Amino acid sequence: MLQQQQPLTGNGASNGRGLGMSGHPGMHALNTVHQPSQHRSDGGDPAGLEGSENGHESRRDIGDILQQIMTITDQSLDEAQAKKHALNCHRMKPALFSVLCEIKEKTGLSMRNAQEEEPQDPQLVRLDNMLLAEGVAGPEKGGGAAAAVSAATSSGGMSPDSSLEHSDYKSKLSQIRSIYHTELEKYEQACTEFTTHVMNLLREQSRTRPVTPREIERMVAIIHRKFSSIQTQLKQSTCEAVMILRSRFLDARRKRRNFSKQATEVLNEYFYSHLSNPYPSEEAKEELAKQCGITISQVSNWFGNKRIRYKKNISKFQEEANLYAMKTALGARQGDDSPHTPNSTGSGSFSLSGSADMFLGVPPVNGEHSAYQMGVQANGNWQSRNSPTPGTPPHSDHSDNSD
DNA sequence: TGGCATGATTCAGC
DNA sequence: GCTGAATCATGCCA
Numbered sequence A: 001m002l003q004q005q006q007p008l009t010g011n012g013a014s015n016g017r018g019l020g021m022s023g024h025p026g027m028h029a030l031n032t033v034h035q036p037s038q039h040r041s042d043g044g045d046p047a048g049l050e051g052s053e054n055g056h057e058s059r060r061d062i063g064d065i066l067q068q069i070m071t072i073t074d075q076s077l078d079e080a081q082a083k084k085h086a087l088n089c090h091r092m093k094p095a096l097f098s099v100l101c102e103i104k105e106k107t108g109l110s111m112r113n114a115q116e117e118e119p120q121d122p123q124l125v126r127l128d129n130m131l132l133a134e135g136v137a138g139p140e141k142g143g144g145a146a147a148a149v150s151a152a153t154s155s156g157g158m159s160p161d162s163s164l165e166h167s168d169y170k171s172k173l174s175q176i177r178s179i180y181h182t183e184l185e186k187y188e189q190a191c192t193e194f195t196t197h198v199m200n201l202l203r204e205q206s207r208t209r210p211v212t213p214r215e216i217e218r219m220v221a222i223i224h225r226k227f228s229s230i231q232t233q234l235k236q237s238t239c240e241a242v243m244i245l246r247s248r249f250l251d252a253r254r255k256r257r258n259f260s261k262q263a264t265e266v267l268n269e270y271f272y273s274h275l276s277n278p279y280p281s282e283e284a285k286e287e288l289a290k291q292c293g294i295t296i297s298q299v300s301n302w303f304g305n306k307r308i309r310y311k312k313n314i315s316k317f318q319e320e321a322n323l324y325a326m327k328t329a330l331g332a333r334q335g336d337d338s339p340h341t342p343n344s345t346g347s348g349s350f351s352l353s354g355s356a357d358m359f360l361g362v363p364p365v366n367g368e369h370s371a372y373q374m375g376v377q378a379n380g381n382w383q384s385r386n387s388p389t390p391g392t393p394p395h396s397d398h399s400d401n402s403d
Numbered sequence B: 001t002g003g004c005a006t007g008a009t010t011c012a013g014c
Numbered sequence C: 001g002c003t004g005a006a007t008c009a010t011g012c013c014a
Helices: A025-032 A053-074 A077-089 A093-112 A122-133 A143-154 A160-205 A213-254 A261-273 A282-292 A296-312 A314-334 A355-361
Strands: none
Touching: A053 A077, A077 A093, A122 A213, A160 A213, A261 A282, A261 A296, A261 A314, A282 A296, A296 A314
16 A cells, blocks of 8 residues: 555655655545635645646645644644644645545555454353352342352251351352452443543544544444453452352361251160161151251261261260160150150151160160160171061161161 | 361272 | 261360
């Protein structure tokens, strides 16, 4: 386009500073756009560019204008403003403007393909989805926190007093959400301000150079893209923060927490009242889990641990066994309308079905009684796992169910 | 802070 | 898949 640069005049109108458009074909506009009647002291008739004395004057005139344009940035603001105003009013301005339009037309073609709309970044989509799922972006619904809390409770291990942990998680998530929205708002505001500023500049510039609406659109798109990349970084950082918080919370879920006293009591009651066969059925486990506010697998764990530890050290558990035997016996005497342990029928009510074998099994307090009496046979097996005691209803036993 | 208690996990056997 | 056994990891308390 500018490959055929030639000085418009011999007096350095292009002044060797690369103005370069003097040789542009568009310069022919200078020959066609003119105002013949305006033959003033500040400029010659453009029609007479070629050959005449006036032509030389006109060239000098254009050279002066170009020189002024080139040096305008070196001047003070006031001077520049004054110069700008003068140039705007200059009679040659329409001609120069027309040249610029032509140049614009040419260069615009080469830009056209470079700034096409880009498809949405898949990474950004993922980040958006994650932030939405975690309840950081979008309407506040406690989704992420609630989901995490729900997952925690459903997987077991969350005692009721872990609600403190929930609130901690929620408050931290809320903090992240708040920071995210504040920053996002800041970016959006800055983007809007900057866009407005640039648009104003372009409008202002459109007085001295051709600025098409499409160009403004492109400029706005460029600004938005730049700010969008900043937003992507913000989203990425937010996601990382949420992931860290989440992982910490999930790790915390795995921490061992003691069951509540009441839960332990319920489990112990069942255990000692079914000492001859401490294998709760699925229904019984469900009932116990419900009673204790824990999961079935936790009930299974508890019974697994209890059986082993009981068997390992029966004497140590004797006192505990006596205590629960007393409690159960008292309960049985006072009436069976206030049951404490779930039976294995899954009916939801408790029976004292195990109290009979308890009396059979529990030795005197001072007892040097055998494991057999405690429900554990000499060979280490639970006495009624395969042969329930007469007093033990079949439904409560490990031996008569799938367990 | 150390030792014990206890819930959870892992692994092998059935 | 359930269980026993061993082990881990953490909570609790003196």
